[in-house]
Amino acid sequence: MYSRNFKRIAPIVLASLMAGLLPAMAAPETISIALPGDVPGLDPSKDSSPIGFNYRLNVFDQLTELQRDGEMVPRLAESWSFSEDLTEWTFKLRQDVKFHNGTPFAAKDVVFTVNKILADEKTPVRTYVALVKSVEAVDDHTVKFVLTQPYSIFHRQISYVSLMSEDYYNEVGDAGYASAPVGTGPYRVAEWIADDKLELQAFEDYWRGAPEIKTALFRPMPSEASRGVALMSGEIDLVPTLSPALINQLQSASGITVETAPSFRTVFMGFNVQDTPLADPLLREAVDKAIDRQAITERLLRGLGEPAGIMVPPNNIGFDASLLPVERDLEAAKALVAQSSYAGETISIEYPSNNITMANEVVQAISGYLGEAGIATEIKPMEFTAFFPLWVQTKLEDAYFFAFGSSQYHAESALVAMYEEGSRAYAFNPEIDAIVDEQRTVTDEARKAELLSRAFTLSNQDRYQIPVYHEWQAYGVREGIEYEAWPDGFVRLYDFP
Numbered sequence: 001m002y003s004r005n006f007k008r009i010a011p012i013v014l015a016s017l018m019a020g021l022l023p024a025m026a027a028p029e030t031i032s033i034a035l036p037g038d039v040p041g042l043d044p045s046k047d048s049s050p051i052g053f054n055y056r057l058n059v060f061d062q063l064t065e066l067q068r069d070g071e072m073v074p075r076l077a078e079s080w081s082f083s084e085d086l087t088e089w090t091f092k093l094r095q096d097v098k099f100h101n102g103t104p105f106a107a108k109d110v111v112f113t114v115n116k117i118l119a120d121e122k123t124p125v126r127t128y129v130a131l132v133k134s135v136e137a138v139d140d141h142t143v144k145f146v147l148t149q150p151y152s153i154f155h156r157q158i159s160y161v162s163l164m165s166e167d168y169y170n171e172v173g174d175a176g177y178a179s180a181p182v183g184t185g186p187y188r189v190a191e192w193i194a195d196d197k198l199e200l201q202a203f204e205d206y207w208r209g210a211p212e213i214k215t216a217l218f219r220p221m222p223s224e225a226s227r228g229v230a231l232m233s234g235e236i237d238l239v240p241t242l243s244p245a246l247i248n249q250l251q252s253a254s255g256i257t258v259e260t261a262p263s264f265r266t267v268f269m270g271f272n273v274q275d276t277p278l279a280d281p282l283l284r285e286a287v288d289k290a291i292d293r294q295a296i297t298e299r300l301l302r303g304l305g306e307p308a309g310i311m312v313p314p315n316n317i318g319f320d321a322s323l324l325p326v327e328r329d330l331e332a333a334k335a336l337v338a339q340s341s342y343a344g345e346t347i348s349i350e351y352p353s354n355n356i357t358m359a360n361e362v363v364q365a366i367s368g369y370l371g372e373a374g375i376a377t378e379i380k381p382m383e384f385t386a387f388f389p390l391w392v393q394t395k396l397e398d399a400y401f402f403a404f405g406s407s408q409y410h411a412e413s414a415l416v417a418m419y420e421e422g423s424r425a426y427a428f429n430p431e432i433d434a435i436v437d438e439q440r441t442v443t444d445e446a447r448k449a450e451l452l453s454r455a456f457t458l459s460n461q462d463r464y465q466i467p468v469y470h471e472w473q474a475y476g477v478r479e480g481i482e483y484e485a486w487p488d489g490f491v492r493l494y495d496f497p
Contacts, residue, residue, distance in 0.1 A: 060162035265405030318411025
C-alpha cells in the first residue's frame with residue numbers, strides 16, 4: 001500500500017546497503033520519462049517554466065546548486081563571497097569545465113548570459129537577475145556582481161540562471177542556439193521533436209564525470225491515463241507525478257513500484273479584495289473556517305496532502321510548525337457570514353484545472369463547504385495557460401484556487417510573489433512589505449526565521465490568501481530502477497543511484 005512508511009523503511013534499507021546485506025541498484029543506461037507537457041523551448045535564457053527545469057538542470061550548469069535539504073552548494077562556482085553591505089558578490093569559477101562543443105567555460109560566458117537576460121525585457125528569467133546592476137569578469141575564472149540593493153540570498157537566486165556559451169551564440173545566433181543549444185551540463189540535446197520527445201545523451205567529458213545514464217527520453221503526455229498505460233506497458237520507465245486515481249491501479253500492476261514523497265508546493269485560496277464581497281475580512285474568515293482541510297487531504301487526495309497553516313511547506317526555509325491549520329468550524333463560519341456585509345452575491349472560484357492534482361474535485365468540495373456556510377459560489381475552471389496570466393496580472397474575479405512552490409525551497413519566493421508591494425496580490429500589508437525588505441539584508445538565520453514567521457503570522461490574520469494543504473507527490477517507476485523524488489518533482493538524471 002502506498003503510504004509515508006517509506007520514510008521509516010529507508011534508514012533500514014540504507015543501513016543494509018552499507019553493511020553489504022543488499023545489492024545496490026545501478027543506474028539504468030537508458031530511461032524514458034513521461035512528463036505532463038513539453039518544454040516551451042531550448043533557449044534557457046527565455047524559459048523559467050517548471051516543466052523546463054527537467055531540461056535545464058540536465059543540459060546546463062548554474063553557478064550554485066540546490067540540495068534536497070535546501071542547502072546551496074557550489075556547481076560551476078567553486079566558492080563565493082560578498083561585501084559587508086551585501087551589494088557585491090564575487091564567484092570563483094571552476095577551471096576544468098567544457099561546453100558540449102569542446103570549448104572551455106570562462107567568466108566571460110557568465111557575463112554574456114546575464115547581460116543577454118537583462119537586455120531581454122520579455123523573458124521571465126529576467127526576474128532572477130533584476131537586482132543586478134552590473135556583472136564583470138575580474139579574470140578568466142572570477143565573476144563579480146554589483147547589486148542595486150543588499151540581498152542576502154543572491155547565491156540562491158543565481159541558481160536559476162543556466163549558463164550559455166558566448167562564442168557559440170555569436171557563431172549560430174539566437175535561432176541557432178534555440179534549435180541546437182550548447183551547455184556544460186551532464187547531458188547534451190540529441191533530438192527535440194516538439195510535443196513528441198526530447199532525447200538527451202550523456203556528455204562523456206562532463207566535469208563531474210561521465211553520467212551513468214547514457215540516454216534519456218522525455219515524453220510529453222498530457223493525459224494522466226496515458227501516462228499510466230505507458231508505464232504499465234513498459235513504454236515509459238518513470239512517471240514523476242501520479243494522480244490518486246492511478247495509484248491503486250498501478251500498485252496492482254506487476255513490475256511497478258509506487259511511492260510518495262513531500263512536494264514543494266502549498267495549495268491555497270486567494271481573494272480579490274477590491275470591490276468584491278471578499279473585501280470584508282469577516283467573510284474571508286468565514287471561508288477559512290468553512291473549509292474541511294482534513295477531509296480534503298484524507299478522503300479526496302487519499303493522503304497526497306496534509307492540512308496547511310502556513311503558505312510554505314515544511315521543506316522550505318521559513319516554515320514555522322507553530323502556525324497550525326485552521327480546523328473546520330461550520331457554526332462559527334455561519335455566524336461570521338451573518339455578521340458580515342455579505343448579501344448573498346455569487347462568488348466565483350477560478351482555478352487551473354490541469355495544474356493541481358484533482359483540482360476539479362477539491363474545488364467542488366470547497367464550493368460545497370462554502371455553500372453549507374451560506375456562501376453562494378460559481379466554479380470557473382480553465383487551462384493553466386489561461387489562468388496564469390490572469391494571476392500574474394491580478395485580473396481574477398473574486399476567489400481563486402492555486403498552488404505555489406519555491407524551487408529554491410525558501411519562503412522569500414512566496415513573499416516576493418504574493419505579499420510584497422507590486423506583487424500578484426490585491427492588497428498589501430505595509431508591515432509584511434517592510435519585513436520582506438529587512439530579511440533581504442539579514443544573514444543571521446535565527447533572525448531571518450523570526451522575520452519570516454512574523455510575516456506569515458500577519459498573513460494568516462489578513463487572510464488575503466489562506467493556506468489549504470501542502471501537496472505530496474506520488475510517482476511510479478519500473479522494477480529495477482531506483483529513484484528518489486526531489487521535493488520539486490524535477491528529474492535530475494545525474495542524481496540516480
